[in-house]
Amino acid sequence: xxxxxxxxxxxxxxxxxxxxxxxxxxxxxxxxxxxxxxxxxxxxxxxxxxxxxxxxxxxxxxxxxxxxxxxxxxxxxxxxxxxxxxxxxxxxxxxxxxxxxxxxxxxxxxxxxxxxxxxxxxxxxxxxxxxxxxxxxxxxxxxxxxxxxxxxxxxxxxxxxxxxxxxxxxxxxxxxxxxxxxxxxxxxxxxxxxxxxxxxxxxxxxxxxxxxxxxxxxxxxxxxxxxxxxxxxxx
Numbered sequence: 001x002x003x004x005x006x007x008x009x010x011x012x013x014x015x016x017x018x019x020x021x022x023x024x025x026x027x028x029x030x031x032x033x034x035x036x037x038x039x040x041x042x043x044x045x046x047x048x049x050x051x052x053x054x055x056x057x058x059x060x061x062x063x064x065x066x067x068x069x070x071x072x073x074x075x076x077x078x079x080x081x082x083x084x085x086x087x088x089x090x091x092x093x094x095x096x097x098x099x100x101x102x103x104x105x106x107x108x109x110x111x112x113x114x115x116x117x118x119x120x121x122x123x124x125x126x127x128x129x130x131x132x133x134x135x136x137x138x139x140x141x142x143x144x145x146x147x148x149x150x151x152x153x154x155x156x157x158x159x160x161x162x163x164x165x166x167x168x169x170x171x172x173x174x175x176x177x178x179x180x181x182x183x184x185x186x187x188x189x190x191x192x193x194x195x196x197x198x199x200x201x202x203x204x205x206x207x208x209x210x211x212x213x214x215x216x217x218x219x220x221x222x223x224x225x226x227x228x229x230x231x232x233x234x235x
Contacts, residue, residue, distance in 0.1 A: 014199035017192060021126035028125055040121045040184055048114040055109030060102025067097035108146075116142045116166070130183040132170045139166020 120138035143162020
């Protein structure tokens with residue numbers, strides 16, 4: 001990722017607003033003049049991290065409890081130095097399972113959330129609107145991607161599962177957008193338009209000032225020439 005091409009440089013005219021879906025889509029992955037990524041892109045990274053943590057807890061905590069319980073049951077005949085040694089050994093067994101099974105769930109949930117958000121955000125940017133169908137399509141694509149190794153039947157099941165997940169998830173996000181008053185795409189379009197109009201006004205102001213300065217300089221250079229012409233006429 002790098003700075004968006006076509007960004008205003010120096011006193012040049014501000015870059016026009018993106019008109020096509022591909023221009024809006026590519027804009028998601030470019031940094032602005034403050035070296036910041038769009039809010040949608042930052043949210044994708046945040047959701048991936050959150051999903052990874054949730055997946056780790058979902059897979060790790062039950063594994064920790066189960067492994068600790070199994071260790072206690074299987075080691076009743078063993079002799080430990082003291083009670084603290086027995087508790088530490090049980091915790092170590094649970095911690096190994098927490099790390100092992102937590103990681104298995106963590107990367108899967110994080111990958112699913114990342115693919116789902118990338119596809120849904122890209123569809124919203126390309127179509128320049130946020131709808132339930134974007135989330136349903138994103139869920140169907142993600143489900144198919146994760147189940148395609150199981151063959152045609154697994155692919156079909158993944159599409160159905162993904163779409164069934166995408167619709168309520170999209171409905172929840174749309175409800176949150178409704179409370180906020182605008183979707184992220186609408187907010188980005190509004191801020192983009194306001195920033196473009198501000199930059200255009202500043203550019204036009206600088207251009208007018210440059211023309212005034214140029215005209216003043218020409219007038220200043222013309223006065224000595226007129227004085228010389230008058231002197232020649234007087235001779």
